[in-house]
Amino acid sequence: MIEKAFTGSRKYWAWILFLLIIIAIGFGYYLLQWYRGLGVTGMSRDVSWGLYIANMTFLVGVAAGAVMVVLPYYLHNYKAFGKITTFGEFLAVAAVIMCMLFVTIDLGQPTRLVNLFIHPQPHSILFWDIVVLSVYLLLNLVIGWYLLRSQYYGEQPKAWVKPLILISIPWAISIHTVTAFIYSGMASRPFWLTALMAPRFLSSAFAAGPALLIIACLIMKRFAHFDVGKEALQKLAQIVLYATIITVFFLIVEGFTVYYSQIPEDMSHLDYFFVGLNGQTTLIPWIWTCLIFWVAAIVLLINPRTRKNEKTLVLAAAMVFVSMWLDKGLGLLVPGFTPSPLGAITQYLPTVPEILISLMVWGIGALILTILYKITIGVKEERGEEESHAISFSSQ
């Protein structure tokens, strides 16, 4: 089965080579960070998490978002998603691996990573995050690979995979909930201290994950001539639309509480984000780009004509993906840290090494995704239009 990854067109190999170059450049900068310390990044005493943890948080969402294709297919027997469930599962695999890499590159003492396992502390939410992410990775890898393998050999999947699939659905919710708890359990940062954090994370995850899947499907249609079908794409687009609307709604709800109650400390963080604080205005372009993208994407996805047009659909999906990254990445972290507990406003801008190291991780994720998708396409094309997973939970 794995041999499918080793035969490809010139474009396929050019893409692989491009990713390898990105990874190599980033790795060079990671060595610099390894020897010089995290001082090569833009992070500081006041803004002590940055681009790395921002990406980690966002990608947990992408991983969890995959459940939006798994759930309708397995639980509601929604046939149109039969062709894309494997893609959803493998997207989760690549995203979780990226999350783990982002946590690792953010450590000041990466050689002591093992301390997480030899001195585990159940009172730390980070411990639980590692537990749920590892299990989620394993679940998706086993389920995705096993079902694809069954299809490859034309076998009926064995029954043991069914409970795993059932577990993977609530587990997807858990990974993002626990990641939200990392933030929402800290009394030190009013911006994060909100019970709405987990629901917000989930709604934006259910927009970003399927949005990336739409983009991936359209790329595969264009370059690999592999069509997942109109119905599946349109259903994905609707999921993205509703999840985006809910995300915007949650932001409004959050904003109402802060601005109507007018608690100064709570307002200071949102002010820094939306209008600037004490003349510091770095983040304003971020949030306003985000807001514009949200509105534009909602308009494009609500209108059936633009939703059915693949060009505008991919544009809307890209806008959702980017805006969710802006909102949940740096848009979550930087205003949380600014102003600091002592009222200081410290600017944070990622440095070139920091950006290139982050691109390394994205490159690794894209490489894993490309290889897994290449194998999947190969198997599915070989097996033709057969039902991808001969497994169902509905009574037939």
Next chain:
Amino acid sequence: MYDKGKIIAGIVIFLILITFPIWYLTAHSQTSHVPQLQAAAGNECVESTSYMLDNHMKLLDEWRTLVVRDGNDTYVASNGQEWNISLTGTCLSCHNKAEFCDQCHTYEGVTLNCWSCHFAGY
């Protein structure tokens, strides 16, 4: 077997590359450096020489846990003698880092991170 010649040539090149350090040293006919341990200034170590030779790293790890985590800065040796737990205060009062620790660690290629925090003199 396809590409027999290429495969065998590849294996040979691989073997030459991974054994390169051996060839290199043989060609330069270098005798290996033997660590020269300087006699320590004090009369006795916290434990016997043979014990320290085998277990100094375990003892230091135990010391670290005792003093940092358990708040206990006294070590009771196997002969009942009490010692203040301190790498720089106790160990280094007899041993010299460069003439003692580094001799073997450099020879064995062991990289320590003790000295990035504990200060052993300028």
Next chain:
Amino acid sequence: MAGIAFVGLLAAKPIFDVISRAEDPKKAAEAQTAAQTQTKWGMAIKIANCKDGCTDCINACNTIHNVPDIPDPKHEIKWIWDVNYEDVFPEQNSPFLANSLKGLPVLVLCNHCDHPPCARVCPTAATWKRAADGIVMMDYHRCIGCRYCMAACPYGARSFNWVDPRPYIKQINPDYPTRTKGVVEKCDFCEERLALGLIPACVEACTEKALVFGDLNDPNSDIRKLLATNYSIQRKAELGTGPNVYYVI
């Protein structure tokens, strides 16, 4: 069904107890019974006693603990330092703040909280609340540098070594370790001096007797007597962290 839910709730209670506090619940219970006999170190700062521009306590701490002097404010390491009154106590701010307090530099340091959020979030127990005397300790050997504690501390008391600190230490004190790049550090109430029966370096260095250090569990200690006869406040006491640094106004 209701029965199952009830049993579920009963089971959830101890789990919540465990994840919501850093200490072992059993240990915490023992600690409570021993509360009268064990030590609880604390500090009181008489903010009006600080001389204008005096940094004796800060210098003493920095010298003894090899705290580097890094010029880039983003990479600064701080154990004890001063900040304007209005920023230390934002909730006490008013338009008619006493003139003597306006812009007054106030010393800040680790509060060695009763319920330290930093220790609660630490995934490796590299920072923890010492049961014997309440000091929030740091194990620089175990810290992985994830900086979760920095995010969790409501007082900004923690610093991370973004770069190797050694080149920024003018004169290394050989009796105290420096730190390495990639670990978090903070004030530890001079734990190493307390073990020798000495008081913290900052307290010793202050010529104005502005810093009072002692056992908060001992009603006859200087600090308890001071707090019993003067009005004092804590930083962000409303968060329930139980800070053990008191400010006498």
